[in-house]
Amino acid sequence: MVRVEYSHRVLCNSNFLDWLSQQPDREQLLSRLMHIKSSSKYHRGEHNIILESEEKICMEMPKINQKYLGGAFKSEEDPEFLSIHTDHISKNIIFAIYLTHFKPYACVLLTSPEKEKNYKLNQHYNKIKRVVVLSSEEAKKSINDYFRAFVNAREIERL
Amino acid sequence: MTTTHIIEFELQEDLAELIENNEEVTFDDYNIKKQILATKVGTLLEVEKEIGSFTKIISIKEVDEELLKSAFV
Numbered sequence: 001m002v003r004v005e006y007s008h009r010v011l012c013n014s015n016f017l018d019w020l021s022q023q024p025d026r027e028q029l030l031s032r033l034m035h036i037k038s039s040s041k042y043h044r045g046e047h048n049i050i051l052e053s054e055e056k057i058c059m060e061m062p063k064i065n066q067k068y069l070g071g072a073f074k075s076e077e078d079p080e081f082l083s084i085h086t087d088h089i090s091k092n093i094i095f096a097i098y099l100t101h102f103k104p105y106a107c108v109l110l111t112s113p114e115k116e117k118n119y120k121l122n123q124h125y126n127k128i129k130r131v132v133v134l135s136s137e138e139a140k141k142s143i144n145d146y147f148r149a150f151v152n153a154r155e156i157e158r159l
Numbered sequence: 160m161t162t163t164h165i166i167e168f169e170l171q172e173d174l175a176e177l178i179e180n181n182e183e184v185t186f187d188d189y190n191i192k193k194q195i196l197a198t199k200v201g202t203l204l205e206v207e208k209e210i211g212s213f214t215k216i217i218s219i220k221e222v223d224e225e226l227l228k229s230a231f232v
Contacts, residue, residue, distance in 0.1 A: 001170075001172045001173075001176075001200070002170055002172065002200060002201040021231050021232075026231060027224040027227040027228060027230065027231075028224055030227050030230055031203075031222060031223065031224055031227055034168055034203055034222055035203050035222075037168075038168055038169060038170050038173070038203055039170060039201075044173070062232050063231060063232050064230055064231055064232065065229065065230045065231070065232060067166055067230075068227060068230035069230075071168040071205070071222070150201075153201075154200070154201030157172075157200050157201055158199060158200055158201065
C-alpha cells in the first residue's frame with residue numbers, strides 16, 4: 001500500500017488554480033496533486049484542501065472540470081471561526097495555520113505569483129514558520145518533490 | 160429506487176482492499192474486478208460507482224495526463 005508521510009499539508013486558493021490552468025504542464029501538475037491527495041499516510045483523500053469559499057470563486061468562471069478539481073483538492077466547508085474575517089487572504093492563512101495543528105504540523109499555501117506578496121504581507125503571516133506561502137516555480141517544485149516521494153514509495157511497494 | 164452516481168479517485172490498492180473486505184460492493188461486469196486486481200499497486204484510478212443499496216463499480220480508468228486533457232475547460 002503506497003502511503004507517504006508528506007512534510008506538509010497542501011492548501012490552495014482560487015488564484016493558484018487560475019494560474020495552474022494556464023501552465024503548459026498543467027495536466028502533469030494536476031495528476032501529481034491527485035496522486036499526493038490519494039496517498040497521504042495521515043490524510044488520505046484529504047491531504048490537499050481548498051476552502052469552499054475559494055472553490056465557489058473557481059466555479060464562477062470554471063477553468064478546471066469540477067470532477068478533477070475534487071480529485072486534486074478536497075473542498076472543505078469554511079469553518080465558523082473564519083466568519084470573522086472578511087478578506088480571503090486572512091481566511092486562507094488562518095485556515096492554513098489551523099491545518100498545522102494536525103500531522104504533519106506544517107502546511108504549504110499555494111497561490112498565484114500576483115497574490116504571493118499580498119499573502120506574505122498579511123498580518124497573520126507574520127513570523128510563522130509552519131505555513132509557507134508558495135507560488136510559481138516554488139509551488140511547482142514543492143509539488144514535484146512530494147510526487148517524487150510518492151514515486152519512491154510506489155517503487156518500494158512494487159518490488 | 161433512485162441510484163446515486165459518484166466518481167472517486169483511488170489508488171489501486173485502496174480499491175482492491177475495499178472489494179476484498181466489503182461483499183456489498185459489486186461490479187457492472189466481472190471483468191472490472193479482474194482488471195482492478197491486475198492493475199499495478201500505486202496506480203491512481205478514476206472509479207465510477209453507483210450506490211443503490213449495494214455499491215456497484217461501473218468503470219475504472221487510469222488517471223494519466225492523457226485523461227486529464229479533458230480536465231481544463
